[in-house]
Amino acid sequence: MAMTAVWLKIDEETVVQALQHAGERLGSVEDEVVVDFSSVRRIDPSGLRVMEEFVGIADGKDVTIVLRGVSIDVYKVLKLMKLAPRFVFSN
Amino acid sequence: MQERMQVPHTEECLSNERIAYLDGLVSQARTAAVVFTQFTQEDVDRIVKSMVLAGLGQSQHLARLAVEETKLGVMEDKVIKNMVATEFAYNYIKDKRTVGIIREFPERNLVEMAEPIGVIFAITPITNPTSTVLFKCIMAIKTRNALIFSPHPSAWRCSSEAVKIMYESALKHGAPEGVFSCLDSHTLQDNAYLMRHKDIGLIDATGGPGAVKAAYSSGKPALGVGPGNTPVYLEKTADLNTAVVDIIVSKTFDNGTICASEQTVVIDDEIYDLVLEKFAELGAHICNEQEAELLAGTVIDPLTGYMQPMAVGQKATDIARLVGLSVKPNTKLLIAQVFGVGLEHPLSVEKLFPVLSVFRAKSVDEALRVCVDVNHAGGLGHTAVIFSRNDEVIRKFSEIMNAGRIIVNSPGSVGAVGGVYNDLVPTFSFGCGTGGGNSTTDNVNIYHYLNVKRVARRTQAHMWFRVPNQIYFNMNAVENVRQFPSCSTIIVTNPALEHLGHVDLVRRYIPEGTHVHVSVIPDAEPDVSTVMQGVETLNFYKADQIIALGGGSVIDAAKIMKLKYESPGADLEELATPFLDLRKRVIQYPTERIARVRLIAISTTSGTGSEVTPFAVLTNKDRGRKVTLADYSLSPDVAIVDPQFVMSMPRGLTADTGIDCLTHALEAGVSSYASAYTDANAMQAIRLVFKYLPFAYEHPHDEEARCMMHNAACIAAMAFSNASVGVNHALAHAFGARFGVAHGRANALMLPHVIAYNAAVPNKFLPSPYQKGYIAHKKYATVADLLGLGGHSIEEKVQNLVAATEKLLDQLDFPRSIADLGISREEFKRAMPDLTRLAFDDPSWLSNPRMPMMSELADLFWKAYQGRGMAVVACASQQQTV
Numbered sequence: 001m002a003m004t005a006v007w008l009k010i011d012e013e014t015v016v017q018a019l020q021h022a023g024e025r026l027g028s029v030e031d032e033v034v035v036d037f038s039s040v041r042r043i044d045p046s047g048l049r050v051m052e053e054f055v056g057i058a059d060g061k062d063v064t065i066v067l068r069g070v071s072i073d074v075y076k077v078l079k080l081m082k083l084a085p086r087f088v089f090s091n
Numbered sequence: 092m093q094e095r096m097q098v099p100h101t102e103e104c105l106s107n108e109r110i111a112y113l114d115g116l117v118s119q120a121r122t123a124a125v126v127f128t129q130f131t132q133e134d135v136d137r138i139v140k141s142m143v144l145a146g147l148g149q150s151q152h153l154a155r156l157a158v159e160e161t162k163l164g165v166m167e168d169k170v171i172k173n174m175v176a177t178e179f180a181y182n183y184i185k186d187k188r189t190v191g192i193i194r195e196f197p198e199r200n201l202v203e204m205a206e207p208i209g210v211i212f213a214i215t216p217i218t219n220p221t222s223t224v225l226f227k228c229i230m231a232i233k234t235r236n237a238l239i240f241s242p243h244p245s246a247w248r249c250s251s252e253a254v255k256i257m258y259e260s261a262l263k264h265g266a267p268e269g270v271f272s273c274l275d276s277h278t279l280q281d282n283a284y285l286m287r288h289k290d291i292g293l294i295d296a297t298g299g300p301g302a303v304k305a306a307y308s309s310g311k312p313a314l315g316v317g318p319g320n321t322p323v324y325l326e327k328t329a330d331l332n333t334a335v336v337d338i339i340v341s342k343t344f345d346n347g348t349i350c351a352s353e354q355t356v357v358i359d360d361e362i363y364d365l366v367l368e369k370f371a372e373l374g375a376h377i378c379n380e381q382e383a384e385l386l387a388g389t390v391i392d393p394l395t396g397y398m399q400p401m402a403v404g405q406k407a408t409d410i411a412r413l414v415g416l417s418v419k420p421n422t423k424l425l426i427a428q429v430f431g432v433g434l435e436h437p438l439s440v441e442k443l444f445p446v447l448s449v450f451r452a453k454s455v456d457e458a459l460r461v462c463v464d465v466n467h468a469g470g471l472g473h474t475a476v477i478f479s480r481n482d483e484v485i486r487k488f489s490e491i492m493n494a495g496r497i498i499v500n501s502p503g504s505v506g507a508v509g510g511v512y513n514d515l516v517p518t519f520s521f522g523c524g525t526g527g528g529n530s531t532t533d534n535v536n537i538y539h540y541l542n543v544k545r546v547a548r549r550t551q552a553h554m555w556f557r558v559p560n561q562i563y564f565n566m567n568a569v570e571n572v573r574q575f576p577s578c579s580t581i582i583v584t585n586p587a588l589e590h591l592g593h594v595d596l597v598r599r600y601i602p603e604g605t606h607v608h609v610s611v612i613p614d615a616e617p618d619v620s621t622v623m624q625g626v627e628t629l630n631f632y633k634a635d636q637i638i639a640l641g642g643g644s645v646i647d648a649a650k651i652m653k654l655k656y657e658s659p660g661a662d663l664e665e666l667a668t669p670f671l672d673l674r675k676r677v678i679q680y681p682t683e684r685i686a687r688v689r690l691i692a693i694s695t696t697s698g699t700g701s702e703v704t705p706f707a708v709l710t711n712k713d714r715g716r717k718v719t720l721a722d723y724s725l726s727p728d729v730a731i732v733d734p735q736f737v738m739s740m741p742r743g744l745t746a747d748t749g750i751d752c753l754t755h756a757l758e759a760g761v762s763s764y765a766s767a768y769t770d771a772n773a774m775q776a777i778r779l780v781f782k783y784l785p786f787a788y789e790h791p792h793d794e795e796a797r798c799m800m801h802n803a804a805c806i807a808a809m810a811f812s813n814a815s816v817g818v819n820h821a822l823a824h825a826f827g828a829r830f831g832v833a834h835g836r837a838n839a840l841m842l843p844h845v846i847a848y849n850a851a852v853p854n855k856f857l858p859s860p861y862q863k864g865y866i867a868h869k870k871y872a873t874v875a876d877l878l879g880l881g882g883h884s885i886e887e888k889v890q891n892l893v894a895a896t897e898k899l900l901d902q903l904d905f906p907r908s909i910a911d912l913g914i915s916r917e918e919f920k921r922a923m924p925d926l927t928r929l930a931f932d933d934p935s936w937l938s939n940p941r942m943p944m945m946s947e948l949a950d951l952f953w954k955a956y957q958g959r960g961m962a963v964v965a966c967a968s969q970q971q972t973v
Contacts, residue, residue, distance in 0.1 A: 042129045045122045045268050071131045080125040080209075 700808020908958025
């Protein structure tokens with residue numbers, strides 16, 4: 001089966017909206033969603049909430065979420081929130 | 092304030108809805124704390140400033156709320172408390188770094204970095220409800236932590252209002268949402284649940300002993316700061332006017348609700364009446380005996396011995412009314428005399444209201460004793476106050492008080508808060524140390540809200556190269572003796588050398604007019620009695636110069652004689668205490684000397700190098716053991732390396748001492764203390780030994796060979812004086828002592844095997860801050876290159892070095908195995924446990940590049956037993972080339 005991937009670039013100012021939008025698109029994706037975090041330096045509580053929801057939806061659909069270009073500060077936040085194991089990280 | 096709080100295991104007492112509510116608070120705070128980790132110092136400082144301004148702006152509003160709700164204290168004083176909690180706290184923290192690098196110690200290669208704690212659960216008191224909240228909020232934001240508050244139930248409204256003001260300001264200026272929250276009500280079950288919650292990082296409990304105990308019993312890291320009982324010593328030299336005003340200021344501040352405020356004032360007899368007069372003049376009511384009894388019966392619970400809550404934070408006049416005392420309307424303070432401390436003297440306990448007990452002390456001793464009693468009656472670790480101009484009394488008081496804060500000549504409560512009357516760190520939480528069951532005696536501040544990470548970079552410890560500053564060498568170097576003036580010179584030597592005419596040769600160069608005495612000592616390793624006889628001689632002749640003429644034993648004896656002559660109190664056994672690092676040794680050599688004597692060492696063998704080393708071996712026959720003394724103060728002042736004294740050395744001694752010299756150089760070369768300085772000497776000595784030792788052995792009268800070997804011994808000694816030796820010496824010492832084999836010969840038996848051993852990958856590395864990586868095999872390869880032994884890989888080169896060493900030993904007619912000495916396998920096997928133990932106990936291996944295991948020492952002994960062919964090289968990195 002051919003792999004289907006969706007590539008989404010996230011802007012720091014619009015993390016919440018972009019992830020909500022990505023969550024809506026998960027239904028049409030079979031394998032993998034690549035979310036480009038290279039422009040996100042900092043994530044706020046609302047962004048974290050949406051990310052938790054996002055991985056919840058992805059888990060239900062057996063979709064792998066790849067976070068690309070995550071800064072070490074954001075990575076530490078995901079680690080502290082125990083969200084890190086639920087993503088695949090790529091540079 | 093005394094407040095009882097147990098920690099029930101109460102999760103089953105909480106409804107599911109309540110647990111969900113508490114979990115929600117923690118989850119929200121945790122998210123905020125996590126998000127907060129991304130904030131910079133600038134972000135944090137901006138938010139803190141906005142909060143401080145908001146707190147200052149609302150200080151009156153909050154003070155009014157607090158008094159209205161709690162019915163405690165003085166509104167105007169609470170305004171000041173709120174301002175101190177914001178303005179003074181800000182003044183202290185504004186320039187402090189709490190994000191990233193917070194402190195640097197470049198001279199120690201050490202950096203401290205901040206790591207936030209996460210979620211802090213804060214319990215706040217009824218007595219200082221809003222100021223404590225303001226203070227904790229500011230500390231939390233400054234350190235990027237989230238706070239969940241559990242205010243005292245009787246101060247919930249004002250406390251939660253303070254939280255709200257802080258939160259709104261913080262949020263407005265960019266703090267993460269959820270960073271502060273406040274329980275919607277207060278129950279012990281809630282507190283117990285939160286204290287044990289997995290996502291709470293720290294509990295900061297300010298309150299009564301129950302709250303503090305509960306915090307510390309939770310199993311979580313906790314800051315619990317509780318009650319006090321502040322003793323005050325008003326000593327006769329004090330400025331009484333200042334003291335009386337300060338005590339009134341402090342004890343009436345917010346109606347005495349600060350737990351650092353004065354409780355019992357111990358007054359010297361001479362000034363007692365005058366002091367009470369001054370108190371009365373300034374608005375205190377001095378209770379008579381009856382009034383004091385009534386007061387005690389009313390404000391102190393007779394059953395528990397604690398203060399009655401109804402009195403806490405009340406005005407003096409209201410308390411007087413409660414008791415039924417008739418006092419003037421402007422009375423500020425009620426003062427009652429106590430005659431001791433403890434349950435039978437109810438007013439000697441903590442009283443968070445304007446009631447002060449006083450004690451009339453007949454002497455300084457009695458005053459101090461009563462202060463100690465008060466300190467131990469509920470005030471351990473908290474605060475103590477003294478008014479005095481006598482520094483000795485202040486020092487003694489400070490010494491005997493167990494108090495985190497000892498306030499001198501200023502008010503206790505406002506003084507302890509810090510920043511007003513002194514330079515203590517401003518706080519609203521007083522750490523009481525272990526005396527108060529707390530983890531700190533500090534004024535709790537931002538640094539208690541941080542995990543401090545220490546980034547420790549490798550430090551390059553300084554090294555040294557120390558040798559006598561005058562070394563004269565080559566033929567006729569002995570003539571230099573004439574340049575050292577002396578009134579009284581003792582020549583220490585042995586009978587053989589005197590017989591050879593060497594003493595006369597030396598005497599020839601001693602300046603005329605010098606009184607010379609020759610002290611002949613036995614030709615053996617020096618023992619204590621030999622040394623002490625020598626010291627007697629030195630004393631008798633009032634010597635100012637020793638010339639040690641001989642081999643290692645004579646020179647070692649002279650070194651110890653000099654030590655004992657100059658410092659008669661030196662304990663030789665104690666000075667021989669082993670050490671790991673010269674700079675950190677426990678036992679220091681004496682620096683105070685009652686005499687000064689110059690030591691000139693003239694060596695008559697070419698091996699030990701004792702003429703330049705800081706070592707001396709001493710035998711204690713009574714105790715049946717040898718000790719090695721090591722200190723640069725033992726190094727001779729002058730070394731004379733004149734080959735004419737070794738021209739007649741027997742061939743066997745030439746070989747033994749020559750191999751001792753080679754072992755010194757090879758071990759110094761691979762030592763973990765080796766440096767470029769010692770390497771230069773070690774390499775040169777190795778080159779000279781390989782070139783000249785066989786020739787000196789075959790042609791004992793060859794002047795050049797003798798001269799070069801004599802120099803080689805001294806040069807090798809300069810290397811190992813500073814880099815030390817290694818496992819070869821440890822093995823040789825053990826084997827030589829057990830089987831009576833000469834030191835050089837014992838070294839020779841071990842040498843090829845030790846080279847192969849050190850060149851291999853160690854089973855255990857020895858910590859060595861001076862070396863980068865394992866380099867022993869490379870250094871052996873460098874030696875091989877220096878000697879032109881050939882080889883392409885490191886392993887080949889080391890193997891060639893082993894072969895060259897074996898060839899040299901053959902040339903010198905050494906026995907090539909322990910078996911060749913006639914020691915049977917069975918005898919050697921029986922000796923093995925002792926040998927390995929002795930070798931392992933020997934400090935020589937401490938600088939060996941490879942840490943020897945006991946089994947490895949046994950293996951090396953067995954290889955030496957079998958001898959030739961057993962030194963097989965398997966290098967640490969076989970493919971490398973130098």
